[in-house]
Amino acid sequence: MNCESAALLTELAAEVRACRHCAAVLPLGPRPVIRVSATATVLIAGQAPGTKVHETGIPWNDPSGDRLRRWLALDRDVFYDESRIAILPMGFCYPGRLPKGGDAPPRPECAPLWRDRLLRLMPSITLTLLVGSYALNDTLGRGPMTDRVRAFRRYLPDRFPLPHPSWRTTAWERRNPWFEAEALPALRSAVAITLNASPLRSPRSPRR
Numbered sequence: 001m002n003c004e005s006a007a008l009l010t011e012l013a014a015e016v017r018a019c020r021h022c023a024a025v026l027p028l029g030p031r032p033v034i035r036v037s038a039t040a041t042v043l044i045a046g047q048a049p050g051t052k053v054h055e056t057g058i059p060w061n062d063p064s065g066d067r068l069r070r071w072l073a074l075d076r077d078v079f080y081d082e083s084r085i086a087i088l089p090m091g092f093c094y095p096g097r098l099p100k101g102g103d104a105p106p107r108p109e110c111a112p113l114w115r116d117r118l119l120r121l122m123p124s125i126t127l128t129l130l131v132g133s134y135a136l137n138d139t140l141g142r143g144p145m146t147d148r149v150r151a152f153r154r155y156l157p158d159r160f161p162l163p164h165p166s167w168r169t170t171a172w173e174r175r176n177p178w179f180e181a182e183a184l185p186a187l188r189s190a191v192a193i194t195l196n197a198s199p200l201r202s203p204r205s206p207r208r
């Protein structure tokens, strides 16, 4: 990545942050929440911001983020070091709620408009964490989430499939003990190798 490309990424990220493409249908208005850099080696591809993330402008700044950091055994300092970890959800703005509850899907306009253009300017990414069904389906094609996650070894070393770390995943984790026993150690190892560092914190340690 040369200086010119890094400058292009900075320019494009500024363009994204000013995006109002689907302002008319976003209940809280546009507030794209992304973290990008030319040097990041790990990409977290999630779903879309929730209300707390929308309010703060900080991705994964909610209980789902706490659970994801526990899975990764990373503290907030490393998780939010965008020179090492990029964060691009499938939709960059809070999409609202579904009539029957739960967050609406990521805005479908967003990924085709922005994601590939951003990713082309981030050639250092070598490991992508596909977090939740929207990222899994977009990258791997439609399929059952649990099967994808259980087959995590098939996608290494460049991708790692994960469920969305919302509170609903608590019951899923109980039903799938292999996730804690096999997938999480492999996840932590893949991330540590990619970041060229050991996991900084045991998952049982107090979190910040």
Ligand code: SF4
Pocket (backbone or CB within 6 Å): 016, 019, 020, 021, 022, 023, 030, 031, 032, 091, 092, 093, 107, 109, 110, 111, 113
């Ligand atoms: S969701 Fe994406 S396309 Fe829509 S306003 Fe936000 S950044 Fe723009």
